[in-house]
Amino acid sequence: MTHKDFIVVGGGIAGLTAALSLAHKGKDVLLIEKNDHCGGLMNSFLREGFRFEGGARALVNAGLVKPMIKEFGLGVEILPNPISLGVEDRLMRIEGEESLYTYADMLKKLYPGSEGDVDRIVAAIHDIIENMKVLYGVDSPLFAKKKKNFLVLVPAMAAWMLKFLRTMYRISKMDTPFEEHLDALSSNQSLKDMIGQHFFRKTPVFFALSYFALYNDYIYPKGGVGAFIESLVQAIRSRGGQVLLGTEVVRLDAGAKELADASGQVYHYGNLVWAGDLKALYTLSDPSGLGEKERAGFAQRKEKVLARKGAESVFSVFLGVDLPPDYFGKIASGHLFYTPDRKGLGQVHDGELKSLLGRWDSVKDEELDDWLKRFCRYNTFEISIPALRDPDAAPAGKTGVIISALFDFELTKRIKESGRYEEFKRRVEDEFIAALSSSIYPGLKDKVLFQFSASPLSIYEKAGSSEGSIVGWSFEQDIPVVTSMFRMADSVKTALPDVYAAGKWVYSPAGGPTAVMTGRIAAKKCLG
The missing domain is CATH 3.50.50.60 (FAD/NAD(P)-binding domain)
Structure with missing residues (x-):
């Protein structure tokens, strides 16, 4: 023992x-x-x-x-780990807080007639960013180097704690699901989807709409x-x-x-x-x-x-591509969130998915394929290109690309039980690649050297995370x-x-x- x-x-x-x-x-x-x-x-x-x-x-x-x-x-x-955002052919790089208003301009051009809604949403994001600055913009004394002079340490800790507690109080009042908050600000479902598709269902509004503050705080270890x-x-x-x-x-x-x-x-x-x-x-x-x-x-x-x-999981596709990093760098940064179509998912990942799962035994392959096509066309992808941040991450003249989207564990589990798991994984890989090849990265599919993927089941099996969750508990319960x-x-x-x-x-x-x-x-x- x-x-x-x-x-x-x-x-x-x-x-x-x-x-x-x-x-x-x-x-x-x-x-x-x-x-x-x-x-x-x-x-x-x-x-x-x-x-x-x-x-x-x-x-x-x-x-x-x-x-x-x-x-x-x-x-x-x-x-550095600069972030880009994009919808269809409109792309922008996050460069500080002022980028929030560049984002607002992009949304207004995508959704003419909803300018007032965009202003209200952006104002809500700005208010939350002010609160999140305290959480994510100040080095926590939890990891501060211990100072020899106790009288120096105490005031610094007290000042930080005062700001922290005041911010915590304000944030505690913003715990409603972000969907409800957006519903109060806009009736344009596509506009709400462009913002909401970044998040897990029913995420508390303060946690969801603080993402602009987080975008400026990403870092990448060499x-x-x-x-x-x-x-x-x-x-x-x-x-x-x-x-x-x-x-x-x-x-x-x-x-x-x-x-x-x-x-x-x-x-x-x-x-x-x-x-x-x-x-x-x-x-x-x-x-x-x-x-x-x-x-x-x-x-x-x-x-x-x-x-x-657990909350929703993710499906990730990994590609080795016969294109240099510069090809991708001229389009966007090495970490981006991109939506190929401004329409948004609507009920594709919610009502339609629940319907499929509810009558699973009678669902035909064609119906599932149609759902998957629309799921990939209207979804928001997180795209990571390590070599644009660290050139040593890929062979010379080539690029590794990671494409991810939120994905349902239960659907993946049902597919596995039906004996179509490997076939389905390949189909998802191809649809992810097709969605980007026909939009932000033209011709990508013809330059793929190899591809493989990790599903919610992969996370469950390898990381031992219930329901393949990457953020813990579901907000729907x-x-x-x-x-x-x-x-x-x-x-x-x-x-x-x-x-x-x-x-x-x-x-x-x-x-x-x-x-x-x-x-x-x-x-x-x-x-x-």
């Missing part, structure tokens, strides 16, 4: 943050990761000489990442997102921490404070940070050794967590975790003694920044 004061399960960004925070304090920490590499939904990989991001296409600094790099001396070089992850792993090891890869935890005995992996190895912990899927924590845990009151609390919490589902920023410190608590949780499943709405924050908070809870 292995005995450790601190064990972290899950090597994603939340688990790495927790483990590094503990190791940095000189604590005896073991991080256990089931895959052969850390990163979870933040990773990079090579295919035929091309480097791709397997999860997040870049990092959002959010006042956290750069200070984290500085505090822990990670030695990661940060490259060597890819995976290089940042690897720097965290090395930092943990250099401080005496252990990172155990290829090890899947299959049981947690809460009474004995023991974990067991698939090979039968047992690990005893003093404090545990669970930075994996929250459903897995409550499924694998055995509370029988706890007191009656603790068992009852665990059972209640387990029922609530297992009854909920009651959320079983903390949703108030005032209570973020409570988000890491579980129904098990000396067990804390971190990552996208413990707080909602979630993303990379909240995963980092909850990892840090969980580590502090362990330290008491």
Whole structure:
């Protein structure tokens, strides 16, 4: 049996943050990761000489990442990550806050007669950006270098906290679904789609409409997102921490404070940070050794967590293209959000999809194909071209391209059960390529050297994320975790003694920044 004061399960960004925070304090920490590499939904990989991001296409600094790099001396070089937006043949690059009004002009030209609606929407976005500046525009003292002079540190912390709390209060009043907010500002469904297709269904309005602030805060590590992850792993090891890869935890005995992996190895912990899927924590845990009151609390919490589902997932297509990066750079930046048709999805991804799933056994292949064509034609794609940010990401004269769109896990699951999974994946790949080849990148399909894809099922199987979710819980139901920023410190608590949780499943709405924050908070809870 292995005995450790601190064990972290899950090597994603939340688990790495927790483990590094503990190791940095000189604590005896073991991080256990089931895959052969850390990163979870933040990773990079090579295919035929091309480097791709397997999860997040870049990092959002959010006042956290750069200070984290500085505090822990990670030695990661940060490259610019400019964002472009486009609809049909209209494209623009985000260059600061003033780009919001360039965006407004673009929308007004796309939707004549809706100029007043655009002004109202843009005014709402501007108000939210002012609030989000505090969250994502100021380096958090959580990762500030410790100052020797305590009297210098306290005023800086107090000033930051005052701004933070004031902003949190304003944001807490903006928790309605963005669809409802947009409905109050416009009756033009296509206009609302151009804005709303960027987000998961029922995303809280403050989280959704703050995206312009986030666009200005994206950064890209030289060597890819995976290089940042690897720097965290090395930092943990250099401080005496252990990172155990290829090890899947299959049981947690809460009474004995023991974990067991698939090979039968047992690990005893003093404090545990669970930075994996929250459903897995409550499924694998055995509370029988706890007191009656603790068992009852665990059972209640387990029922609530297992009854909920994750948010929509994504479908990603990876291409090796026989075109130089300059071909793409003359059109847009290396990270862009693009919609081929101003019409928008309408009910294609909502009412129509629900109808298909509701009568699945009678749906013909032709009907599904027709739905898929329209889904790809009217959708909004996130396009990432690593070599436009880091030239080393592709062979000379060639370019790697990643194309992603929000996608339904249940549909993918039904396709798999019907035996058409590989065929369907190829069809989605071809439709994604066709949509861009006939619009922003003419002739792209004729220059593809190779293509492959990752579906919501791929995320579920490789990352162990329920329903293939990349942002945690679905906003279409009651959320079983903390949703108030005032209570973020409570988000890491579980129904098990000396067990804390971190990552996208413990707080909602979630993303990379909240995963980092909850990892840090969980580590502090362990330290008491």
